[in-house]
Amino acid sequence: MRRREFIAGLTAAATAQSGAFGQQSKQARRVGVLVGLAANIDMPVARAFLKPFREAMGKAGWVEDGNVHIDYRFGGALSDLANTRASAAELVALAPEVIYAQGLPATLALRQQTATIPIVFTQVIDPVGFKLADSLGHPGGNVTGFVVWDFEIGGKWMQLLRELDPKLAKVGILFNPDTAPYAPGLVAAARDAASGVEVIELQAHNDGETEAQIEALGRERNTGLLVIPEPFTNGHRDHIVAQCARFRVPALNSVLGAVDDGALMSYTFVWDELVSAPVDYIDRILKGASPRDLPIQAPRRYEMVVNLKTAKALGVDVPPVLLARADRVIE
Template sequence: MKNSWKKMMAVIFSTTLILAACGDGGEKAGSSKKYKIGVTQIVEHPSLNAAYDGFKKALEDAGIDAEYDSQIAQGDNSANTTIATNLVSAKVDLIFANSTPSAQAAASATSDIPIVFTSVTDAVGAELVKSMESPGGNVTGTIDAHPDAISDTMKFLKEQLGAKKVGMVFNSGEQNSRAQVDAVKEMLKGMDMTVVEASVATSADVKQAAESLIGKVDSMYIITDNTVVSALESVISVANDNKIPVMVAEFDSVKRGGLAAYGFEYYDIGYEAGQMAVKILKGESKPADLPVQVPQNLKLVMNKKAASILGIDIKDEWKAELVE
């Protein structure tokens, strides 16, 4: 009898422990970690902001509970470096670097915390990754350079607008910009077209740089230079007053007055960067093993009002998507 009682009590005790363990396990399985995401952005303008919105939406769609520490350098490189250092000190789970300078500063600040970038034009040239296919290290992301964007833009300027001298205002201290200017120069070899450069250091220099091109160029091309794009209206004003068409490199700049762009949505490359961040946060992949992604769906978008100001008739054969 005593033995039977002991056996019964042992079974009850064991069952209680099992149920308790299952209860604990259920709570852990149902709970989710709150991730701290550090965000560093070189300057505030619509394209970069759209990329950030896309990034956050990707994490939200994946069910990631994230707290964001978002900081903008406002074009100040010393502030940019400080932001990266502060995010590392805060021991964030992942850094989202929105622009080439932001990604470079973050990569210099840490080799341990995962970094996912976007709005970067030449990830290899900026020494962020070893190669597009195999990044290596703790950095990967999405670039804002479609392989056909520059060639399509230059062909349009020459074949449709008869341009021969292309003015380019850019920050020569930004690697992202230097790479694009060099790519344009390379593209124009053999096309009977030349580039006329106007370099700036800050957004306050942009209008004067644009004015310096008057009389020297018959068109302008504004690339994804953060310094210049943040003061784009200055270029548009000078160009319109002198009937010079301004091609731009992203759609938000078309909406702000640029004539046209062969481009893609920055929201989309931000979203794709966010999807990469999800894989890293969930432990499914490491930055070193996630290939750098390129934009999809290149298309021509034109501004009807800008075309009217310049006296340009938009042809059906251009198959352009129009904005006011």
């Protein structure tokens, strides 16, 4: 082949490749993400959420700013409902092909904005009760996803506290009623499993109320605390852990990161798995599936974590049988 023809061939190939890349860029798909439990992308909750999500998208073949463009919005550090609704409206206005929602407030806000754009959620409880879906097996609308747990986990939490302290006499259940509309179902399940243990609701709206509630509980003997993971307790995680240490109250606290930062025990879903699992549904929707036909799923795996350093500081002897069942022990 003559040099002139060779160069012409290279030029034509380069032009074709450039044109194909330009065409691919124009055809990039659009996905929205509403992180309900964070105010911005720099918050620990946001980073912990987005890392496994992005890794799962990459494994599914979706390259950010390559064949997919992702718009991120945030609900607020304490799930400010007004901010969550505003962020949901912004995302819907961008007309993405599918939106990934973290948490119940974010999912409800998005559903109020659109009945057509597919929404895939995570960390939601009772989606049928909150009218997000017709049923778990057949959602029937534009919303599907992965529940965080069902109400029965409240009984499991109570059971673990009773195993931790056979002399347990009273358990306080901490939550903010304004940010945890699903709390009554969890409290009811905990009461059913209490078996003679007194159960009291500790409703708190700010740090002052939280401190007073935990201090009062700490004045009594053979008490324990059950912290319901929800927007308020997520946002006030460190304060709650600190007050439990200060007033020597053993707590089962399944808020993300609480046990690593000093809470005594947690029992909940495996975070990375729950966050990344919905990417399969996002991938399928981008390829033509309808959310109405994708069943709502439960977490694939739960784990129990015990912090022995905290147990020692509180003077709590963790029963060997309970310790042997732990998936992870912090020493």
